[in-house]
Amino acid sequence: xxxxxxxxxxxxxxxxxxxxxxxxxxxxxxxxxxxxxxxxxxxxxxxxxxxxxxxxxxxxxxxxxxxxxxxxxxxxxxxxxxxxxxxxxxxxxxxxxxxxxxxxxxxxxxxxxxxxxxxxxxxxxxxxxxxxxxxxxxxxxxxxx
Numbered sequence: 001x002x003x004x005x006x007x008x009x010x011x012x013x014x015x016x017x018x019x020x021x022x023x024x025x026x027x028x029x030x031x032x033x034x035x036x037x038x039x040x041x042x043x044x045x046x047x048x049x050x051x052x053x054x055x056x057x058x059x060x061x062x063x064x065x066x067x068x069x070x071x072x073x074x075x076x077x078x079x080x081x082x083x084x085x086x087x088x089x090x091x092x093x094x095x096x097x098x099x100x101x102x103x104x105x106x107x108x109x110x111x112x113x114x115x116x117x118x119x120x121x122x123x124x125x126x127x128x129x130x131x132x133x134x135x136x137x138x139x140x141x142x143x144x145x
Contacts, residue, residue, distance in 0.1 A: 004031040004069040012058035017051040020065045033069055042107050046076050046124045049100040054080035072129040081119040
């Protein structure tokens with residue numbers, strides 16, 4: 001499989017996640033690599049969560065996004081200028097935020113955060129060789145079997 005890459009630098013503003021999400025989806029779709037819609041949607045959510053988290057902690061700095069498709073792995077990397085590594089915590093039931101890293105952990109096959117010279121890098125990978133998960137039927141509480 002041919003290697004494909006996208007690299008963006010974004011100002012750390014609330015609009016960064018939306019812009020990153022749209023550009024990443026457009027790039028991935030344009031690569032014509034035969035990725036299914038489930039992979040594209042998963043990548044979209046990972047980009048959104050990682051960029052949103054970076055914007056929250058980057059202050060006035062910038063945020064960079066890199067998406068790379070190489071062999072059988074789709075890798076999403078987000079770098080920001082904060083040296084503080086993310087720490088997953090359980091949010092209160094009434095909290096509006098605090099669930100991003102749990103979503104990343106649930107969606108990605110691998111993820112990690114590591115310090116860099118200028119801040120940190122958070123990344124997530126989707127393994128394209130893994131077998132698709134079984135579909136789970138969702139039932140309304142009003143439905144009966």
